[in-house]
Amino acid sequence: MKQKIKLIYYFAILSVVLSSCLKDECTQTQTFTQYNPIYKSLTQIRSEFNVQAARPIQENGKIYIYKDYLLINEPKLGIHIFDNTDQKNPKALCFLFIPGNVDLAVRNDILYADNYIDLISIDISDPRIPKLICRDENLFSPLGIDPIRGILIDYEKTRLTRTLSCSDPNFGSGWFREGDIFFGSESTSKNSGSGGNGNVVGTGGSQARFTITDDYLYTIDNFNLYSFSLTGKCPELLFKNTISWDIETIYPYEGKLFIGSQSGIYIFELMNPAQPTYAGELKHIRTCDPVVTEGNIAYVSLHGGSPCGGYSNQLDIVDVSNIYNPVLLKTYAMKSPTGLAIYENNLYLCDDGIKLFDASKPMDLQLKSRIQNISAYDVIYMADLKSILISAENGIYQYNVSNIDQPNFISKINVQ
Numbered sequence: 076m077k078q079k080i081k082l083i084y085y086f087a088i089l090s091v092v093l094s095s096c097l098k099d100e101c102t103q104t105q106t107f108t109q110y111n112p113i114y115k116s117l118t119q120i121r122s123e124f125n126v127q128a129a130r131p132i133q134e135n136g137k138i139y140i141y142k143d144y145l146l147i148n149e150p151k152l153g154i155h156i157f158d159n160t161d162q163k164n165p166k167a168l169c170f171l172f173i174p175g176n177v178d179l180a181v182r183n184d185i186l187y188a189d190n191y192i193d194l195i196s197i198d199i200s201d202p203r204i205p206k207l208i209c210r211d212e213n214l215f216s217p218l219g220i221d222p223i224r225g226i227l228i229d230y231e232k233t234r235l236t237r238t239l240s241c242s243d244p245n246f247g248s249g250w251f252r253e254g255d256i257f258f259g260s261e262s263t264s265k266n267s268g269s270g271g272n273g274n275v276v277g278t279g280g281s282q283a284r285f286t287i288t289d290d291y292l293y294t295i296d297n298f299n300l301y302s303f304s305l306t307g308k309c310p311e312l313l314f315k316n317t318i319s320w321d322i323e324t325i326y327p328y329e330g331k332l333f334i335g336s337q338s339g340i341y342i343f344e345l346m347n348p349a350q351p352t353y354a355g356e357l358k359h360i361r362t363c364d365p366v367v368t369e370g371n372i373a374y375v376s377l378h379g380g381s382p383c384g385g386y387s388n389q390l391d392i393v394d395v396s397n398i399y400n401p402v403l404l405k406t407y408a409m410k411s412p413t414g415l416a417i418y419e420n421n422l423y424l425c426d427d428g429i430k431l432f433d434a435s436k437p438m439d440l441q442l443k444s445r446i447q448n449i450s451a452y453d454v455i456y457m458a459d460l461k462s463i464l465i466s467a468e469n470g471i472y473q474y475n476v477s478n479i480d481q482p483n484f485i486s487k488i489n490v491q
Contacts, residue, residue: 101241111231114224120191121212123174126205129155129167132490137284138466140455141181141277144168144202145464147471147488150177151229154188156202162460162473162485168202175228180285180292181277182305187285187292191228192217194294196309209309215296280453280466281324281365281376281414288327291348295325295334302349314350328368331398335366340375342398357393357401364391365453369417371396372404372437376412376424388412390424392437405438414453416463421479423463425451431479443479446472 132155136148145157145165153173157165175191184200185208196209219227276287285294292303292310299317303310321337332351334341339358343351366375373393390407412426422434429446450468457464461477462485471488 106234109233111233112219112227113229113231114221114226115191115228116225120175120226120228121193121210123172124190124195124207125172127170127172130170132471132488135452135466135471135490137178137280137282138453138455138464138471139179139181139277139279139283140457140464141199142275144199145471145488146179146181146186146277147466148177148179151175154179154186156199156205157488158202159473162462165473165486165488169205171197171205178283178285178294180279180283180287182287182292183275185305187287187310189215189285189294191215192226194303194310211310211312214301214312215294216298278455278457280455281326281367281416282453284323284325286325286327286332288330288345289348291345293325293327293332293351295322297322300325300332300334300343300351302351304349316351316353318353324365326365326367331368333366333368333373333395335364335375337364340364340366340373340393340401342395342401344398355397355399355401357403365414367415367417368395369420369434372434373401374415374417374422374434374437376409376415376426378411378413390415390426390440407440413451414466416454416456418456418458421456421476423454423456423476425454425465429454429463429465429474429482431476431482433479444482446474446482 132147132149134149136150139146143158143160145159147155149155151174153176154171156168158168159165173188173190176188179186179188184198186197186199188195192213192215194211194214195207198206198208217226274289279286290305292305294301298320299315301312302314304313318334318341319336322334323337324335326333330345332343332345339356341356342354344354345351364375364377366373371394373395375391375393377387377389377391379387388409388411390409390412391403392405394402394404410427412424414425416423417434420433420435422432424430424432428449429451430442431444433441433443449472451465453466455464462473462475465472470490473485474482475485476482
């Protein structure tokens with residue numbers, strides 16, 4: 076009996092010791108990206124716009140074509156304007172310093188751009204000397220507001236390594252927050268139109284969040300679809316519709332808006348263009364997804380392994396002949412697709428370079444050629460020039476694609 080009590084006592088002590096050891100070893104050392112909030116006052120936001128001399132592009136974002144001009148966004152800084160009359164030698168004209176800018180669209184020589192929470196209108200009838208003509212204030216939802224520090228405009232990223240105890244509520248979390256500072260583990264923080272009614276309207280890429288149809292500007296943020304009338308001197312907000320929490324891109328086609336989100340595509344009708352009406356949607360796994368449309372087919376590129384979440388990399392073919400009930404027809408496996416463009420059954424897809432497909436039979440896409448050794452983000456087809464404009468990590472490229480089997484390099488604008 077005494078021996079049995081001794082054994083029980085021994086195992087109890089051993090259990091306490093082991094438990095203590097396990098607790099001591101229950102830590103996690105991980106490298107994070109720390110996101111420190113940056114604030115600006117409304118006065119700062121509304122006093123910074125200016126026109127500067129042309130300068131090198133440090134980072135490229137959205138791309139846009141208007142007449143003979145290329146407009147290239149530098150994320151959160153502004154817009155570069157190039158004269159593309161000679162495709163072989165685009166000439167930099169000026170830089171529009173617009174802090175907070177990520178999107179743009181042009182109609183009848185007026186450039187519309189976001190400036191943090193404001194929408195500004197710029198006369199570019201002479202693109203060498205653009206002029207600010209309108210500022211519509213407080214239109215877009217801010218990231219956040221602090222009554223003392225002002226508008227939350229961005230986050231400054233720094234890299235740090237932290238050791239977390241298993242008792243820490245953030246142990247094992249990919250993302251967590253401390254006050255107004257965010258932390259993301261390295262594995263989760265890596266980045267990877269036509270006009271009518273006599274209007275002259277430019278063309279944006281598949282990653283666009285601004286688009287123009289006839290006399291209306293449509294924009295999106297992460298949650299909302301906005302419609303503006305462009306018939307007056309300044310844009311007039313007509314309607315704001317909350318769609319979802321994860322919308323990303325907008326594409327106009329034949330009286331409809333196709334809106335890509337991290338969880339699917341949404342289709343809106345423009346029977347009343349002042350107030351787009353929800354028609355239907357198609358859900359998919361969580362991932363980034365620009366969408367373009369031609370005829371009754373929508374092409375959706377799903378890009379995983381990014382801040383959007385998910386790991387699927389594919390091209391979806393969607394039947395939108397019934398916009399109230401879109402149907403997934405087929406999925407093609409891809410490497411890491413992003414932007415895309417479609418024109419007269421030729422599909423141009425950013426995926427490990429640029430892939431050029433014959434899409435005359437969407438259920439049997441034929442890869443005709445590839446442009447390799449560029450990390451492409453978006454692409455626009457330029458019908459008048461039979462060329463494509465490519466936004467890539469190290470530059471803006473132009474290729475002649477009059478023969479889809481043999482694209483020919485024209486020029487490159489370097490990104491430093």
